[in-house]
Amino acid sequence: MAETGRLTHAAPAAPALSPVTLLRIAIIVTVLVGWELLSRSGWLYRDVVPSWIAIGHALFDLLTSGEYYFNLAVTAGEIGAALAIGGLSGMAIGILLGANRFLSKAFEHFLYYLGPTPKIIFFPIMIMWFGVGPGSKIALGTLSCFFPVALSAAAGMRQIDKVIIKVGKSFRASTMQMVWKIYLPAMRHPIINGVRLGLGVALIGTLLAETKLSNKGIGFLIIQAYSIFDMPRMYAMLIVLFVLAIGANALVGRLGGLHTIRR
Amino acid sequence: MSADASARRSDPILVADDIYVRFDTPEGGVVAVDHMSFDVNPGEFVSVIGPSGCGKSTLFNVIGGLLTSHQGIVSVAGETISGPHQSIGMVFQEESTFPWRTVIDNVAFPLELTGMPKQKRVDRARHFIKLVGLDGFESRYPGELSGGMRQRVSLARTLASEPKILLMDEPFAALDEQTRLLLGDKVLQIQQQLKQTTLLITHNITEAVQMSDRILVMTYRPGKMKRIVNIDLPRPRTSEIVGSEAFGRYVAQIWADLREEASRGMRDQEDHVLHHEAPAS
Amino acid sequence: MSAPARHTALRAYLPPAFGLAVLVGFFVAVEIMIQGGILNRFIVPPPSEIIGSFGRVIVEEHIFSRFMLTLGECLSAGVMLTVFGVAGGVLMHRFKLLQQACETWVAAMASAPIVLMYPLFMVIFGRSSLTIVMIGFIAALPPVILKTIEGLSGTRKVLINVGKSFNLTRSQQFWKILFPAALPTIFVGIRLGLIFALINIVGVEFLINYGGLGQLINDLAERYDLAGTYAAICFVILVSVLFFMTLEKVERWLRPAD
Numbered sequence: 001m002a003e004t005g006r007l008t009h010a011a012p013a014a015p016a017l018s019p020v021t022l023l024r025i026a027i028i029v030t031v032l033v034g035w036e037l038l039s040r041s042g043w044l045y046r047d048v049v050p051s052w053i054a055i056g057h058a059l060f061d062l063l064t065s066g067e068y069y070f071n072l073a074v075t076a077g078e079i080g081a082a083l084a085i086g087g088l089s090g091m092a093i094g095i096l097l098g099a100n101r102f103l104s105k106a107f108e109h110f111l112y113y114l115g116p117t118p119k120i121i122f123f124p125i126m127i128m129w130f131g132v133g134p135g136s137k138i139a140l141g142t143l144s145c146f147f148p149v150a151l152s153a154a155a156g157m158r159q160i161d162k163v164i165i166k167v168g169k170s171f172r173a174s175t176m177q178m179v180w181k182i183y184l185p186a187m188r189h190p191i192i193n194g195v196r197l198g199l200g201v202a203l204i205g206t207l208l209a210e211t212k213l214s215n216k217g218i219g220f221l222i223i224q225a226y227s228i229f230d231m232p233r234m235y236a237m238l239i240v241l242f243v244l245a246i247g248a249n250a251l252v253g254r255l256g257g258l259h260t261i262r263r
Numbered sequence: 264m265s266a267d268a269s270a271r272r273s274d275p276i277l278v279a280d281d282i283y284v285r286f287d288t289p290e291g292g293v294v295a296v297d298h299m300s301f302d303v304n305p306g307e308f309v310s311v312i313g314p315s316g317c318g319k320s321t322l323f324n325v326i327g328g329l330l331t332s333h334q335g336i337v338s339v340a341g342e343t344i345s346g347p348h349q350s351i352g353m354v355f356q357e358e359s360t361f362p363w364r365t366v367i368d369n370v371a372f373p374l375e376l377t378g379m380p381k382q383k384r385v386d387r388a389r390h391f392i393k394l395v396g397l398d399g400f401e402s403r404y405p406g407e408l409s410g411g412m413r414q415r416v417s418l419a420r421t422l423a424s425e426p427k428i429l430l431m432d433e434p435f436a437a438l439d440e441q442t443r444l445l446l447g448d449k450v451l452q453i454q455q456q457l458k459q460t461t462l463l464i465t466h467n468i469t470e471a472v473q474m475s476d477r478i479l480v481m482t483y484r485p486g487k488m489k490r491i492v493n494i495d496l497p498r499p500r501t502s503e504i505v506g507s508e509a510f511g512r513y514v515a516q517i518w519a520d521l522r523e524e525a526s527r528g529m530r531d532q533e534d535h536v537l538h539h540e541a542p543a544s
Numbered sequence: 545m546s547a548p549a550r551h552t553a554l555r556a557y558l559p560p561a562f563g564l565a566v567l568v569g570f571f572v573a574v575e576i577m578i579q580g581g582i583l584n585r586f587i588v589p590p591p592s593e594i595i596g597s598f599g600r601v602i603v604e605e606h607i608f609s610r611f612m613l614t615l616g617e618c619l620s621a622g623v624m625l626t627v628f629g630v631a632g633g634v635l636m637h638r639f640k641l642l643q644q645a646c647e648t649w650v651a652a653m654a655s656a657p658i659v660l661m662y663p664l665f666m667v668i669f670g671r672s673s674l675t676i677v678m679i680g681f682i683a684a685l686p687p688v689i690l691k692t693i694e695g696l697s698g699t700r701k702v703l704i705n706v707g708k709s710f711n712l713t714r715s716q717q718f719w720k721i722l723f724p725a726a727l728p729t730i731f732v733g734i735r736l737g738l739i740f741a742l743i744n745i746v747g748v749e750f751l752i753n754y755g756g757l758g759q760l761i762n763d764l765a766e767r768y769d770l771a772g773t774y775a776a777i778c779f780v781i782l783v784s785v786l787f788f789m790t791l792e793k794v795e796r797w798l799r800p801a802d
Contacts, residue, residue: 019641020641020644020645023641023642024645027645027646047667101559102558102559102562103559104559105560105563106559106560106562106563106566107563107566109560109563110563110567113785114781116739117743117781117784117785117788118742118743118744118746118750118758118780118784120746120747120750121746121758121777121780122777123750124761124762124765124773124777125774125777128587129587196655200657203657204657204659204660207657207660208659208747208751211660211662211751212750212751219660222660223663226663226664226667229667231664231667234663234664235664238661238664241657241660242656242657245655245656246652246655246656249652249655250652
């Protein structure tokens with residue numbers, strides 16, 4: 001994007017605040033002030049809409065407590081494991097299905113239709129198989145992220161421009177060279193996209209499982225705050241969680257978004 | 264191979280002997296290439312011309328070694344090929360640059376595969392980028408270039424592997440007429456400069472006459488050799504030759520041959536549409 | 545001519561048949577391993593037992609009324625999604641400044657784990673169908689808005705120019721050109737939204753142990769009814785797949801040929 005911008009015309013010296021920024025600020029200020037007024041008005045149950053001061057306090061307490069970081073590390077570890085297992089197996093299966101028409105026709109519709117089904121309902125089974133500890137959370141995250149990664153990898157494999165494969169062959173690339181220099185770079189966008197989707201659902205699967213049954217992790221902390229009705233803390237945790245999730249998603253997207261301009 | 268230098272000079276570098284390719288389709292077999300034989304001498308520019316659907320691209324794939332289900336023999340400098348051969352460099356009709364590599368990395372690709380040290384391959388790639396007139400664009404990505412520039416990147420990439428034979432399949436088909444003429448000039452200039460043996464597959468008569476020493480005219484299904492036309496126009500040539508009278512005569516002569524084949528192809532396609540369901544959109 | 549035709553027909557049916565055979569083979573293998581004592585039947589019940597408990601689960605657990613409850617929740621969320629999602633998209637497309645300011649926010653929300661807000665919703669709306677519907681609605685809203693914007697701004701320039709050449713008013717331009725051109729993409733958004741809604745609704749039913757199909761699984765699992773749990777999970781997966789297939793069919797049916 002930046003490159004095309006530079007090619008067409010140099011950006012004019014931007015005013016200090018563009019209308020878009022002003023509107024954004026206006027929206028944010030309106031929401032914050034409205035929230036605070038609602039909170040002070042006493043129209044709703046106490047603590048359903050806690051004051052920003054209370055949320056800010058809770059946020060500060062949260063971010064300065066070692067306990068929170070311990071639980072964050074637990075959850076991050078579970079998600080990382082789920083992404084590694086589900087992502088790698090999804091990629092392997094996806095590449096296999098993408099490369100082989102027969103296998104694709106035999107099995108891909110299973111994946112296609114099983115992909116968008118609720119995965120959390122498998123949690124009771126996962127508990128029986130992998131126990132009540134992190135194992136069952138990793139399993140659920142793995143199950144969640146396998147499908148989008150596999151489906152994207154299979155589609156990505158098929159989308160590779162045939163002529164690019166021919167180019168590699170005409171220069172007599174070895175099988176390893178074909179994989180590393182042709183296939184993988186040519187399908188980098190679908191793979192990154194699959195990982196992005198996979199990360200999102202692995203995160204949801206793992207955290208939901210934690211809220212259902214666990215004794216550590218962010219999901220556990222959220223449900224604990226719910227059970228003692230500590231609303232500011234719950235808001236604080238949701239805010240941090242959303243920031244982290246959106247940030248991680250954007251990061252993965254940024255990694256794969258390079259040089260997307262084409263034709 | 265003990266013959267003297269002048270005799271070796273006239274030995275053909277590429278020999279296609281009795282090539283025959285047949286495809287099975289749901290409606291039965293189609294003979295794409297029907298017993299074609301020809302050869303190309305070192306430094307020669309030969310074009311294969313024929314109507315759409317005559318099996319030109321099949322021939323291209325056979326000579327390039329990408330299609331091996333053929334009968335007959337293709338040999339390069341006396342060596343029978345059984346797959347892509349290092350002496351043959353292919354330029355494809357479709358857009359074939361790697362979008363994830365910069366221009367220089369695209370051009371250095373074949374050198375990278377052979378394990379050439381980085382500095383050396385960068386220098387070599389730079390040379391060929393200059394040759395196709397893209398110096399200054401080394402670190403751009405293909406997505407930032409025009410179609411004609413991308414096709415020049417593909418050409419430079421193939422030339423960088425220093426093939427004995429440059430094999431091109433309608434490399435300018437996707438470009439507009441003016442770009443096509445100018446690029447034709449460029450190819451002609453490079454070919455004359457490198458004395459590059461070239462086999463060009465095309466359906467464009469002007470392009471073929473402008474560049475070739477010899478033109479092989481193919482028939483529509485089955486793809487047979489219809490005629491061989493020697494082009495006795497002076498070299499070095501440029502696109503200005505298009506205006507000359509001799510040029511016009513060659514074009515008219517080849518068009519007379521092709522016209523019959525092309526209209527046969529057109530009727531065949533009309534029949535196909537009439538007797539089968541509408542082509543998928 | 546008929547031999548190759550038969551040949552291609554066979555070739556078309558062979559792979560799905562193979563896929564099905566592998567699936568059946570897998571279940572038979574599991575059955576054998578359980579009967580042979582290789583797998584623990586108290587962790588994985590034999591497939592035959594699961595199939596046997598289908599009837600029991602359907603009759604004794606009022607699966608039909610549960611199904612209707614979940615479906616009703618989905619459709620309520622779906623109606624809200626369509627109204628607010630499409631309206632939001634249209635509004636943002638109409639006021640470019642709003643779109644520039646908010647589209648990235650909506651896109652960011654699409655990647656946020658909104659369903660994790662369910663404990664919060666429980667505080668606000670209580671342990672009720674309202675919580676479930678609201679979660680289904682909010683969690684599935686971003687894709688509907690984004691797809692609506694995508695459809696409207698993806699209208700081909702030439703169609704807009706055609707409208708201009710006929711001197712259409714602003715609202716004519718919208719109703720006669722923009723909206724019909726965007727409809728296929730909007731349908732895709734609504735279909736995605738409904739799928740997200742179903743996933744989240746069943747999930748939250750399971751998590752808060754309330755309502756329809758999701759709650760059934762939780763219930764059976766808490767009673768250690770192993771075969772029943774598996775059967776109920778199979779049933780929910782089946783329902784989701786059918787829901788998904790139906791949406792696809794409806795979308796294709798509604799979508800004008802293009």
